[in-house]
Amino acid sequence: MPNHINDLFSVLSSVGKFTAHDIQQFEQKAVLKHFTKGTELLSLGQISQAVFLVVSGSTYQFELDREEIEEQVIGLYTAGDWCFNHASFVSQRGSRSVIKAYSDVVVRELSIFSIHQLLASSPAFFQLGALLERGVDRLTYFNSANNAKEKYEMLVSKNPLLLQAFPLKMIASYLNIAPETMSRLRAKK
Amino acid sequence: MPNHINDLFSVLSSVGKFTAHDIQQFEQKAVLKHFTKGTELLSLGQISQAVFLVVSGSTYQFELDREEIEEQVIGLYTAGDWCFNHASFVSQRGSRSVIKAYSDVVVRELSIFSIHQLLASSPAFFQLGALLERGVDRLTYFNSANNAKEKYEMLVSKNPLLLQAFPLKMIASYLNIAPETMSRLRAKK
């Protein structure tokens, strides 16, 4: 994943086969938006109406505990990542998580309406279904890891860029381990 | 959840508003099928072409480790539950998990094609999206639990019927805890 997405071609190509015309269509529908650091792209209780492709900067997604104090990180996104609340988007219920800009961020926003238009314009966009599925992959990703060390090593090998983009505290929360445990894992190897 | 689903009305009503005609349509498209104990409803590598509504009996879903020996349970389903591999179904890739009949089981099978037909016949079936989403809920369900005790108590309070339908060994695997740990949790309270 590059630090900044200049060409949509490389991003979309990883999903399926698209013609130049398809990509042009996409570019038209997926409007560029800028969010300053700390802004919420999706708020608590809000119904998700769009998915975001991170162009530059980083965003994260978190849930709140009962007292709405502790933040449990459930997603970390950098340039090239698709970021959205899958549950809220698919079922059109209020979101139980928040998506927030961790830094100043540029995204391409693709609304449900635009997705329907793209689907109508070219069958290639059915591949977007696979794309949406990736949002879930992230959540179920670390299920196969049996302990903290395995989780950390999976992250290092598959998403090394996250280590530079986010503080370890957030990464520890994402992996659902104590920051001290994470710090010790790093010291060992 | 009842032990046996006689009327589709109650099942569908929990998803959205359906007319008698809608339900009749559904009944026609979702064909009844019988699987004997141990039969695979979805095999490893197979691309999921349908979702199943369990009518009676029970099914389970599991992943295999690298040596294909250890089974990691990722889903337990009894009457009234929708059972399918969300990732394979949505993205149309080969399944990395297996769905198997734990007992003799009767299901209603709803193919992708039938879903498209239902969507075309009535807008009410857009609510099926929410239904499909529930498959994911199960996976992400126990993420909010911090330890084995919380996981077990969540299961007891939300899915008590599973305790009767499946051996504790499988439930322990589903919760990703050692069967001994589970046994001790039960002894305490």
Add this chain to the structure above:
DNA sequence: AAACGCACTTGACAAAAGTCAATAAATTGG
């Protein structure tokens, strides 16, 4: 009835991870 397999329990111990506390390093804001 005896032998067997299987699920479950229990005990003893080891390993893993969390908590609390002190400190160091880095970042931010005035």
Add this chain to the structure above:
DNA sequence: CCAATTTATTGACTTTTGTCAAGTGCGTTT
């Protein structure tokens, strides 16, 4: 640029969980 805050590390200790092993109860088979 310095003070204040946040973030990361490290040590000591506790709690939780896993592992290994032995034993019990129950149903099935022969």
